[in-house]
Amino acid sequence: MSDAVNRAWTMASRPEGEPTAENFAIKESTIPEPKHGEILIRTLYLSLDPYMRGRMRGGPSYAATLEIGDVMTGEVVARVEKSESPLFKVGDTVRSSIGWQEWAAIPAHTAKSVNPELGPVSTGVGVLGMPGMTAYFGLLEVLKPRAGDTLVVSAASGAVGAVVGQIGKINGCFVIGVAGSDEKCDYTVNELGFDAAINYKTQDVSAELARLSPNGVDCYFDNVGGPVSDAVFENLALKSRVAICGQISQYNAATPPQGPRNMAALIRTRTTVEGFLVYDFELQHEVARARIADWIKDGRIKYKEDVVDGFQNAPEAFIGLLNGKNFGKLLIKVSE
Known part of the structure; x- marks a missing residue:
């Protein structure tokens, strides 16, 4: 990388279905000079997250969508x-x-400090950043688990799901993870301490849940939607709670899903289903960050980072993320 040039990945075209390399274009510009009240920052790590696919889609959303030529959304x-x-x-x-760029001059008050004493700086966009906060508040504030509850987590080995399951164990839950490979399932059980895991690609999720939780699922942290969620809904307990965090199985759909799936199950079980955003709890983030950092130091929370070296590899890594190719929190290492 030349120190005289800023590179940024932009959205060259709006994807129809799964994104391709042609949907991205790299743009070069002069590195800006900070004005009064600003700081010039150089990206060390770029976070890649499933929500970015939603920003590439036109239409209404909870945040502004990207227009052609815009720098790809993202935190660094x-x-x-x-x-x-x-x-x-x-x-x-x-x-x-x-977003997806190497340099930027920004108003200083918009930046958030990363404390290297809490952990490696990469965790600032991982277990101690947005994914960790999402897991913490989605579980503790939305699902409100009780000791003895059965908690099911989809995308269980991912950046959010892995933390959800471990906090669930800390709070006395019986935790079942759902993931897309035997390797990921083994990791959630043998490394993260989940009680059980189901490979949705090779096992009957509904049948396995019925076997593992004969009294039903009390809490479901939904990261994927689709057939996995259908299977969980078939096994919900009375007065169960569902937190809708993500729907990655649907993000590449050429057209939006035509309606809710399997809602009749919720009448029988009187289940509460709630969508949430991590920013709903922003004023409490520092408390959560300190607690998670303490749990990491105590060995009660472990995390895995999937680091791809090189800014030029961001689109390929992002496309892989949407297909479940990453293992752990996906990061692009941009500079030292």
């Missing part, structure tokens, strides 16, 4: 290279939503 961990603000000094590490 970055180092301050120049500062025109008393809030940060050169060498500080920050988080910022500058």
Whole structure:
């Protein structure tokens, strides 16, 4: 990378179905100079997350969608290279939503400090960042698990699901993970401490849930939607709770799903289904971050990072993410 050039990945065209390399274009520009009150930051790690696919889709959403030519949405961990603000000094590490680019000059007050004493700086967009916060609040504030509850987590080895399951164990739940390979299932049980795991590609999810949780599923943390969620709904317990975090099985659909699936099951079980956003709990994030950091230090939470080296590889890695090729929190390492 030339220090004189900023590279950014933009949306060249809107995907129809699964994104392809042709939907992305790289744009070069001069590295900006920070103005008064701004800082110049250089990306160290770029976070790749499933929600980005939704930003590429036109139509209404909970956040602004991308237009052709826009820089791809995303959060980075970055180092301050120049500062025109008393809030940060050169060498500080920050988080910022500058998207898929290597450099940016931003208002200093919009950056969030990353404390390297809590963990490696990469965790600032992983277990100690948005994914960790999503897991913490989606479980504890939306599902409100009780000791002895059966908790099912889809995409269980992913950045969010892995943390959900481990916090569930801390809170006394019987935790069942659903993942897409035997390797991922083994990881959730043998490394993360889940009680059981189901490979949705090779096993009958509904039958396995009936065997593992004969009294029904009390809490379901839904990251995927589709057939996996159908199977869980068939096994919900009375007064169960479902948290809708993501629907990755549907993100590449050329047309939106035509309606809710298997809703009749909710009448029988009187289940509460609630969608949520991590930003609903933003004022409480620092408390959660400190708790998760303590659990990591105590060995009660483990995490896995899938780091792809090289900014140029972001589109390919993102396409793989939507197909479940990553194992753990997916990051692009951009610079040292």
